[in-house]
Amino acid sequence: MAATMTKKDLVWRSSELFIDIINCRDMFCQIRWVFLFLLFTTSRCWSVEGYEREEFLKREYSLTKPYQGLGSSSSSHWDLMGTAMITTEHVRLTPDLQSRQGAVWSRIPCYLQNWELRIHFKIHGHGKKNLNGDGLAVWFTKERMQIGPVFGNMDLFTGLGVFVDTYPNDDKYQERVFPYVSAMVGNGSVKYDHERDGRPSELGGCTAILRNPSHDTFILVRYLQRRLTIMTDIDGKQDWRDCLDRPGVRLPQGYFFGASAITGDLSDNHDLISMKLYQLTMPPEQEEEEDEITVPSVDNLVLRSVEIQDEGMSGVSLFFTILFSVLGCFLLVVIAIVLYGRWKENRRKRFY
C-alpha cells in the first residue's frame, strides 16, 4: 500500500510540474523545469543509496505513541512482560530499582527481507557514572517472551541481539568506554558472556555516551542484503553516526522484534519511546535470489572463545613454570654443592 501511495504521489507532483512547464512562456523557463523534473525523478529513484526506504512505517511491527491497548487488548500487536509498564510518554522496561527485568515483544513474525528499525529510547537514573546498570537490548529472534539474564531476555537465543550495555562488568579492559553498543547473532547454542560484556561473541560496536541525556537518543538497525548496519544519533544533532557495519549476516525470516532491559545491584530507568520499522526495497535488477536461511549465522566470524583466551593465559603461565623450574633446579644445585662442601669438610674433620 505504501509503495502505491508513493507512486501516486509522484504522478501527481509530476503532472503539476507539467502544467507549470506548459504555462512557461519562454524557452529558458521550460528548460529549467525539464531539468528540475529530471532531478526530481532521478533523486526519487535508487541513485543515492542504492535502495529505497518506504516513507510509511510498518504499523504492525512498530511501537509508537499513544500505546493504546498495548499488551492487554487482543488487537494490540505487542505484549508486555516483567516490570514493563506503559505511561503516556514511554514504555518503561525497568524502573530505577534493583533486580528488575522487563520486555516488550511483537506478536507478529516479520517476513520482510530488508528492513530498518529506528529505536527512540532514554536511559536515565540517579546512579553516578559506572554505578548504574545494566542496559537494554533490541531483538530480532525466533523466541519471544522469555525472561532471562541477557538484558532481561533468555540466553542461547536464536537471532539478532543489539545491546546497549551501560555497565562494564569486565574491568580488565580499561580501553573500552561504556555505555557500549554492540551486536551478536546467536544460533541457539552460543552463550552471551555477561562477565566479559559479550566480547567473545560480538560482531563489533561502539562507545555511545547516552545516559541521562538532555535531548532525544536513537539507535538505527538496518538489515539490507545480508548487511547489518548500526548507527547512533545520541548527540541531539539529528545526525546518524556509524557504529557497526558487517556484511555476511544471515538472518532467517519469520522472527519477532522485541526490546528488553535489566537492572541488578545497579539500576537505571530504561524507557522505550518508540520502535519504528520501515521496509527497504532494492531496485528489481539488484534483488538477489536468496536461498532460504534456516539458522542465523555470520560469514567468517571467529568466536573469541574462552579456550583461546585460556591458551593465551597458559602460555604466560608456562613461561613462568619453566622460569621457576630452572631457578628451582639452579637453587637445588647450589644447595647440593653447599651440602657436599660441608659433608666433605665434616669427613676431613673426622679423619683428622
Ligand SMILES: *[C@@H]1O[C@H](CO)[C@@H](O)[C@H](O)[C@H]1NC(C)=O
Ligand atoms: C552455532 O555456532 C557455533 C559457533 O559458531 C557452532 O559451533 C555451532 O555448530 C552452531 N550451531 C548450529 C546449530 O549451527
Ligand SMILES: [Ca+2]
Ligand atoms: Ca555489562
